[in-house]
Amino acid sequence: MEIKILFDSNAIDSKFQTGWGFSCLINGRILFDTGEKGEWLIHNIKQMNIDINNIQSIVISHDHWDHTGGLWDVLQLKKNLPVYSCPDFSKNLKENVRKLKGIFIESNHFQQIEENISVTGEIEATYNGKTISEQAVVIKTKNGISIITGCAHPGILNIVKIAKKHFPDEQVFLVMGGFHLLDADTRIIEYIATELKTMNVNTVSPCHCSGKNAEEIFQQIFQKNFLAVKVGMTVKV
Numbered sequence: 001m002e003i004k005i006l007f008d009s010n011a012i013d014s015k016f017q018t019g020w021g022f023s024c025l026i027n028g029r030i031l032f033d034t035g036e037k038g039e040w041l042i043h044n045i046k047q048m049n050i051d052i053n054n055i056q057s058i059v060i061s062h063d064h065w066d067h068t069g070g071l072w073d074v075l076q077l078k079k080n081l082p083v084y085s086c087p088d089f090s091k092n093l094k095e096n097v098r099k100l101k102g103i104f105i106e107s108n109h110f111q112q113i114e115e116n117i118s119v120t121g122e123i124e125a126t127y128n129g130k131t132i133s134e135q136a137v138v139i140k141t142k143n144g145i146s147i148i149t150g151c152a153h154p155g156i157l158n159i160v161k162i163a164k165k166h167f168p169d170e171q172v173f174l175v176m177g178g179f180h181l182l183d184a185d186t187r188i189i190e191y192i193a194t195e196l197k198t199m200n201v202n203t204v205s206p207c208h209c210s211g212k213n214a215e216e217i218f219q220q221i222f223q224k225n226f227l228a229v230k231v232g233m234t235v236k237v
Helices: 038-047 071-077 091-099 156-166 186-198 212-225
Strands: 002-007 023-026 030-032 057-059 082-085 103-106 111-114 117-119 123-127 130-134 137-141 144-149 172-178 203-207 234-236
Touching (some): 002 038, 038 071, 057 111, 071 091, 123 156, 203 212
Parallel strands (some): 144 172
Antiparallel strands (some): 002 234
């Protein structure tokens, strides 16, 4: 199974647009998050020779502008797309999805959305003094499970543990996405990276809101099993 990186702050080539946020395409069919700006996301999709008509559903990790920014452009280009979202997403987002003929699906619990591809369902966290809900995607292959996060507001360790509950006999092959460690203390980052190592996570790919300090620390701890995320790359899991 393949994960194509569509949006982030770094790219393999200057032909791609970069910015704040994250987006990737899973198995050629499931769009996970949409970055900060639709025009840039669509540009990158075209640069990667991806046919948008092959996208069968969208998963939005959480209701922040840098993850929903390209959603509207995609829905304008393809109607009747299921949009897996957390129940507490804003009324405005829900109404806009429906206005653009998207099919709003609330992820109340862990569920499979395609064969071997699941969403964790709503996980609550606190951000800037307010409650925020987020979900992640879990992919199962012969290598184990791979977990993709948007910002990991509920904590990356917590998200991995929740995924493992549903696949107790599977190794965690890859953890990719925003780890929300941009402003975290170095000691906290080292603890999290070490814990993931202890949990036998094979490969880590922190990006977006993880921060450069975290990326460097994860690289030091995971060494050859650290994978830098860049727009335009394809990751096989």
